[in-house]
Amino acid sequence: MTVKIPYYPGCTLKSTAKNFEDTARLVAGIFDYELDDLYRWNCCGAVYGLSEDNVMHKVAPVRNLLRVKEVGEKRVLTLCSMCFNTLKRANYYVRKNKDKLEVINAIMYLENTTYDGSVEVIHLLELLRDEIGFSRIKKAVKKPLEGITVAAYYGCLLLRPGEIAIDNMEQPTVMEDLMEALGAKVVDLNVKTECCGAYQTVARKDIVADRTNLIVEEAHKMGADVLITSCPLCHFNLDRRQKDAKERHPDFKPMPILYFTQLMALAFGFSEDKLGFDPHYVDPRPLLKERGLL
């Protein structure tokens, strides 16, 4: 029996990170889950507003949670780390501040219902770890990822602040455990929870190029072939900004950056055309071919 799980896509997953969404659907399908797009949704708010009394910036995420409640569901799945962070933190905020929740509900008076803090926000990695389980994942592998060494990069959004973390804030292992279940060799990347430079990528490319240089260089030093992430913004920075990193650091060596779902889909035997490698700046295909995985 297929389990339909309410899914909040977010803008990026419908545009520049379509390959993340497509491969996530394939992966979920293997375990009889169907990502069921919310019938109506808006931007998550893209960055959680830090000022406690700025209620207006929390209306967008809370409205999405209301949509989940509106269709009688109790939880909502996200893929993008940014959406996960913004929605879960807004949820945490309104659960703690009932007075603010009242204000937000009052602003949303056109809606057919009010929000009450009842929805749970989960990330696909949590579903894979806690509900599906790594042993089931291991059994589903058709093409073990032997021959490649993977470094997992978490950045900040899945782990900070601690109230919304999906794993140990300082020493997360969920992506490493997942990759091991797929048969890959993993390294424990020392900079896996450091900042990618985030939105500095717009106005200060140089900062992000230097972050990318550092993170990719460390991964190379530890013997990794590829980096994985669950965040479209980290992906953009680590992949696209390799061009700028190379300009600023002539010794820079490129490395393919993948969504963890792309490697899962590969391990589950999906063909190359389903894996969404075309939009990548650093093409992972030559490496995967060389290691006999494509």
Added chain:
Amino acid sequence: MAEQQVLNKNEEQKPQAKMVTVFIMGQKYEVPEGSTILNAIEYAGYQLKKGLGCREGFCGACATVYRLPGDYKLRGGLACQTVVQEGMYLAQIPFTPAQKAIYDIEEVKPDISTFQKYYPEAFRCLGCNACSKVCPQELKVMDYIQAIMRGDIELAADLSFDCIMCGLCTMRCPAEMAQYNIALLARRLYGKYMMPKPEFLYKRIEEIEQGKFEDEFKEIMSLSPEELKKRYAERDINFKIT
């Protein structure tokens, strides 16, 4: 116009017509019950040179904002379509200065990058829904902007189809965008690049140009009015378009 005549006639017949009190730009007036805001403004003696057009709810020129007694909400409506209520406070919005990008529809691409280039402010939408609250067409204005933010041009074109460009949403938007001009770009892109092409139409044009219907047409033109009427009455109205 028709409405106005009816009102005038009513006045003649019953000079004691029930009146309601409204406040037009803060000034108190007694106007006939059941008038539209537009008629009430004119009844009160204002001559509108801007802020009205078709008088039929289509042109979007007559945006009005108003409040009702005991209600904090600032409401929006079309002056030619909204009936006055007792104690209404109202003001006409003659014009909305709005950002309008200049682009060549032949040159732009039907994807999100076009909106990023010409209307980057669209991406500042907060999801507050102030726009939908005021829209006299009851459109999901926020939802069409949200659709644009994720590159779903078809959905944006669909949701904004009934927009009459009254400008009220724009006046309320904390992100300060002109939603209706952004939606216009979405509909243009959809119409030019995405809408399925009517193949049968091209086929029919070709047939016309090849003279397929010339004889039939000539024959019709030669008929007497009586004969034409007879043909019209006997025509097959369930014929299939091929």
